[in-house]
Amino acid sequence: xxxxxxxxxxxxxxxxxxxxxxxxxxxxxxxxxxxxxxxxxxxxxxxxxxxxxxxxxxxxxxxxx
Numbered sequence: 107x108x109x110x111x112x113x114x115x116x117x118x119x120x121x122x123x124x125x126x127x128x129x130x131x132x133x134x135x136x137x138x139x140x141x142x143x144x145x146x147x148x149x150x151x152x153x154x155x156x157x158x159x160x161x162x163x164x165x166x167x168x169x170x171x
Contacts, residue, residue, distance in 0.1 A: 123165025130159025 133155035141148045 119165055119168070123162045123168075126158045126162030126165065128162075130155060130157070130162055134159060 134152060137144070137148065137151045137155050144151060
């Protein structure tokens with residue numbers, strides 16, 4: 107099989123991972139800074155905001171072959 111174009115796919119994967127890290131970090135920051143407004147739901151929203159952060163980290167460290 108040909109390996110043409112695999113550089114672009116790898117670059118797109120790393121770029122998407124970087125974007126997910128930024129988005130996840132921003133969501134986590136704004137969730138934690140408005141914790142007094144969220145009340146009992148703060149933990150739930152922190153958990154939801156960590157999902158894109160962890161996916162982004164996974165995409166950055168994943169090795170494509």
